[in-house]
Amino acid sequence: MRREKLTNKGFSLIEILIVIALAAIPALAVGILLSASARSWNQIYARANSKIKQDSLAFMTSVQSYGRQANQTNYKVYRVQTGQYIEAVPGGGSQVAKGQALELRYWQENFDPQSADGTTLEFSNTGTHYALYYLDGDKMKVDFGRVVGGVGAVKNGVRQTANILSTQTLAEKVDTSESADIFSHTVSGGSGSGCVNASMKLTDAQGVSVEVEMAVLLRSTWPR
Amino acid sequence: MKAKTKYRGSALALALIMIVIMTIAGLAVLKVAEGSLIGAVRIKNEAGAGSAAEAAYEKAVFWMSQQVDMLDAMDTSGISGSLAFAQSRADYNISFASFLGSRPVFKVEANGYSGIYQKTIDAYMVQAISGWEMGMCRVPSGPSSTSKVSFMTGEIIDVSLHINNLKDNPDARDIYISGSPSFLEHVSVSESRYTPGGTDKYASVNSLFQEGVSFNQPASRIADRTSVATKVTRFRDSTASAYRFTPKANSGISGGIPAVQLEFYVGNDGQGYVRITEDCTVVGYQRSGVSSNSWDYKIDPAGNGTTYTKYPVYGYHYIPGNAAKRYVRRIDNPSDSIYVTQSYGGVDGEPGAQIFVNGNVVIGSKGENASSFSELNSVKGRISVVATGNIWVANELKVSGARSGDGMPVDENPNVVGLISQGVTKVVDPGMTNNGLLSTPPTSKSGDYYEPIGNKDRVKKSPIYGRELPGTMVVEAAVTVGGGGWGAENVYRSDASTDRKNYNGSSSDNLIVRGSITEVTRGVVGCNISSTNKNGYSKMYYFDKRLMRGILPGNVWLKGKYVLIPGGWSESSSVNTN
Numbered sequence: 068m069r070r071e072k073l074t075n076k077g078f079s080l081i082e083i084l085i086v087i088a089l090a091a092i093p094a095l096a097v098g099i100l101l102s103a104s105a106r107s108w109n110q111i112y113a114r115a116n117s118k119i120k121q122d123s124l125a126f127m128t129s130v131q132s133y134g135r136q137a138n139q140t141n142y143k144v145y146r147v148q149t150g151q152y153i154e155a156v157p158g159g160g161s162q163v164a165k166g167q168a169l170e171l172r173y174w175q176e177n178f179d180p181q182s183a184d185g186t187t188l189e190f191s192n193t194g195t196h197y198a199l200y201y202l203d204g205d206k207m208k209v210d211f212g213r214v215v216g217g218v219g220a221v222k223n224g225v226r227q228t229a230n231i232l233s234t235q236t237l238a239e240k241v242d243t244s245e246s247a248d249i250f251s252h253t254v255s256g257g258s259g260s261g262c263v264n265a266s267m268k269l270t271d272a273q274g275v276s277v278e279v280e281m282a283v284l285l286r287s288t289w290p291r
Numbered sequence: 292m293k294a295k296t297k298y299r300g301s302a303l304a305l306a307l308i309m310i311v312i313m314t315i316a317g318l319a320v321l322k323v324a325e326g327s328l329i330g331a332v333r334i335k336n337e338a339g340a341g342s343a344a345e346a347a348y349e350k351a352v353f354w355m356s357q358q359v360d361m362l363d364a365m366d367t368s369g370i371s372g373s374l375a376f377a378q379s380r381a382d383y384n385i386s387f388a389s390f391l392g393s394r395p396v397f398k399v400e401a402n403g404y405s406g407i408y409q410k411t412i413d414a415y416m417v418q419a420i421s422g423w424e425m426g427m428c429r430v431p432s433g434p435s436s437t438s439k440v441s442f443m444t445g446e447i448i449d450v451s452l453h454i455n456n457l458k459d460n461p462d463a464r465d466i467y468i469s470g471s472p473s474f475l476e477h478v479s480v481s482e483s484r485y486t487p488g489g490t491d492k493y494a495s496v497n498s499l500f501q502e503g504v505s506f507n508q509p510a511s512r513i514a515d516r517t518s519v520a521t522k523v524t525r526f527r528d529s530t531a532s533a534y535r536f537t538p539k540a541n542s543g544i545s546g547g548i549p550a551v552q553l554e555f556y557v558g559n560d561g562q563g564y565v566r567i568t569e570d571c572t573v574v575g576y577q578r579s580g581v582s583s584n585s586w587d588y589k590i591d592p593a594g595n596g597t598t599y600t601k602y603p604v605y606g607y608h609y610i611p612g613n614a615a616k617r618y619v620r621r622i623d624n625p626s627d628s629i630y631v632t633q634s635y636g637g638v639d640g641e642p643g644a645q646i647f648v649n650g651n652v653v654i655g656s657k658g659e660n661a662s663s664f665s666e667l668n669s670v671k672g673r674i675s676v677v678a679t680g681n682i683w684v685a686n687e688l689k690v691s692g693a694r695s696g697d698g699m700p701v702d703e704n705p706n707v708v709g710l711i712s713q714g715v716t717k718v719v720d721p722g723m724t725n726n727g728l729l730s731t732p733p734t735s736k737s738g739d740y741y742e743p744i745g746n747k748d749r750v751k752k753s754p755i756y757g758r759e760l761p762g763t764m765v766v767e768a769a770v771t772v773g774g775g776g777w778g779a780e781n782v783y784r785s786d787a788s789t790d791r792k793n794y795n796g797s798s799s800d801n802l803i804v805r806g807s808i809t810e811v812t813r814g815v816v817g818c819n820i821s822s823t824n825k826n827g828y829s830k831m832y833y834f835d836k837r838l839m840r841g842i843l844p845g846n847v848w849l850k851g852k853y854v855l856i857p858g859g860w861s862e863s864s865s866v867n868t869n
Contacts, residue, residue, distance in 0.1 A: 078301075086301075086305065090305060090309065093313065094309070094312070097312055097313055097316045100316055100320065101316050104316075104319060104320045108326075111326075135862065136860050140477075174857050174858035177858050177859075177861045178415045178856055178857065178859045180388045180389035180415070181389075183389070183391060184391065185391050185392035185641065185840035185841050185842065186840065187391055187856060187857055187858070188391050188394065188417065188839050188840045188841060188856060188857070189702075189836075189840060190839045191836075192857045193857075194857075195857075254503075255484075255497060255500070255505075256474075256478070256497050256498065256500030256501065256502070257498075257500060257501040257502055257503055258477070258502050258503025286414075286860050287854070287855045287857070287860060288419075288855070289855065289857050290839055291419060291451065291477050291479070291505075291854065
């Protein structure tokens with residue numbers, strides 16, 4: 068008797084289960100990879116674009132930019148105590164002065180050899196404008212203002228507001244739980260070395276922190 | 292026969308689907324990684340380009356500090372250089388930019404490259420100016436020896452100070468301090484702060500520098516005779532021929548020293564003048580022996596700069612009988628030929644009056660002339676005097692015009708004078724009355740006549756040769772001494788009849804300088820001034836801040852340090868297209 072012809076047109080249950088099981092292995096691997104990558108990406112993206120990260124970059128960029136243009140001869144690091152700005156001096160045995168605020172003096176207009184004259188080189192021309200970096204609560208702000216009659220950001224220990232041109236908030240969520248001494252510099256004799264260090268920590272509501280550690284060398288030494 | 296199975300290739304389809312999915316996933320991962328990498332590389336390259344540009348700027352400025360003379364070192368197309376780092380590179384170009392007053396301004400353009408990023412720094416620089424700078428804080432005391440000069444308790448140094456590296460014992464400071472003098476302005480030194488063993492040798496004196504102290508600063512070029520000679524040569528070449536002098540001494544006067552006498556005054560018409568007397572003959576005085584004669588030394592012109600020679604100090608002088616050798620010129624009119632303009636690269640500096648003397652210069656007029664002029668020994672105009680020999684200042688020298696309550700010329704006062712010598716520049720006793728040099732009235736010799744200078748001696752008023760300096764001696768000038776030190780010679784005052792300067796009662800007399808001092812060595816000014824010994828002067832030096840503006844004619848500054856001018860720093864970023 069002739070054997071009946073097999074006409075299997077589908078998979079058996081076992082075959083399907085085996086295929087699914089086999090397919091699940093790479094799919095699971097890919098899924099895990101995708102998930103990890105997405106999580107990693109999200110983390111990287113979040114860190115790169117987080118508010119505290121952007122704030123820290125804004126702070127660094129500002130201090131670097133204005134710092135390099137600033138004058139070594141009249142910048143000041145201040146300790147701020149009950150609203151009084153007192154020039155920071157080194158502690159006992161140290162040569163490093165630390166404080167919460169930094170005043171830089173710079174020239175708003177770049178030198179133009181075509182229009183300048185001897186008055187550019189005035190002994191007293193030690194900066195036409197100032198930038199005062201200071202803490203306002205947990206915000207790092209900067210005042211940009213004009214130097215008038217030799218008076219810049221601070222007079223008699225008081226922050227001046229009359230000649231402020233603009234105020235910017237560079238960073239929020241400044242974390243001073245460990246230290247509020249954001250700015251520091253080395254003092255030789257009675258004046259600073261001209262290199263300002265900044266150390267600032269920002270901590271957001273999720274507890275994520277960014278720490279800024281930077282130094283800027285003030286390039287001008289006028290009138291030395 | 293085995294039955295034929297009819298599978299329809301679903302496995303292949305599934306495999307393809309899996310491959311597609313995995314490819315997409317892989318690309319996504321790669322994209323994430325690439326994004327992170329690009330971000331990191333961008334930050335790294337930006338920082339790298341910036342660092343490279345700053346390195347190029349530093350190298351350019353260092354190169355400038357090493358030059359004998361910047362204008363001489365450059366051709367008009369500028370100076371270029373480059374630096375290579377592992378992952379970045381940089382180049383710079385130094386060019387002449389302009390004159391501000393008579394001070395040349397140089398532009399440093401520094402570019403840093405890293406990846407596609409380029410950072411460009413444009414910096415405009417001028418040669419720095421110190422109130423008081425010196426090759427060494429020591430005074431020559433013998434043919435090959437020097438003695439240290441200390442800043443003492445009670446001294447107030449209200450002028451920025453620079454001292455070159457002595458290159459002696461590195462464990463010793465190059466600034467000598469006894470007690471607690473007050474340094475009110477910035478101090479800079481060329482030596483290191485630390486000994487080779489790492490000890491801070493300034494730890495005990497740091498607090499004295501109220502405006503700070505800088506270390507490892509570029510050396511003043513004053514100690515480089517080639518630098519001084521280059522400046523002098525350019526000055527000579529730019530001076531109008533009518534104001535270039537080579538004085539000749541009267542051969543009939545034994546040991547006569549050739550000199551030109553310059554007397555500055557403001558006439559009764561309110562105009563500024565100089566009376567020039569050519570071919571004067573100075574009778575000098577040179578002590579014998581070595582001990583107690585340290586003030587008689589200057590740098591031996593024939594040596595290598597570390598040996599010293601005695602030289603005849605000013606005693607008195609004769610002027611030619613030929614009246615044509617003495618004449619008067621205005622110095623306050625920029626239209627007059629005494630005013631010249633130094634230029635470079637087609638750019639002119641500020642015009643100024645220039646006098647060049649290939650020899651010695653005596654500056655000062657006799658006090659008896661005061662009644663004839665509005666202001667005697669006073670400069671109205673902008674003038675520099677350069678001498679290849681010595682400059683002897685035999686009476687006070689002031690600038691005319693308004694001054695502030697502290698005695699300094701006000702900022703708007705346009706009058707200024709510079710004294711530059713390749714020998715020494717000294718305040719001198721105008722009569723040498725204590726050494727028998729003028730024990731008898733000088734008589735005319737070989738057609739020349741004795742010319743009294745300074746003031747009549749307050750005791751010996753009758754003989755014309757009894758001369759003395761004022762008790763308070765004022766010199767308002769930018770003084771540059773290329774062959775030794777600035778100081779006072781023979782200003783002894785042991786008793787009223789033989790002294791060489793007037794004196795202020797029981798207190799010490801003062802030598803007031805309002806200007807600047809640049810000297811190779813120190814020079815003796817005061818001699819152990821005490822209640823019983825009033826020889827010499829107490830130093831009272833003040834920097835004339837107007838000099839910063841480049842009002843002094845002749846571009847004669849010699850500091851090795853170059854600084855940014857106000858507003859002279861700018862930077863920009865761009866895509867590197869090179």
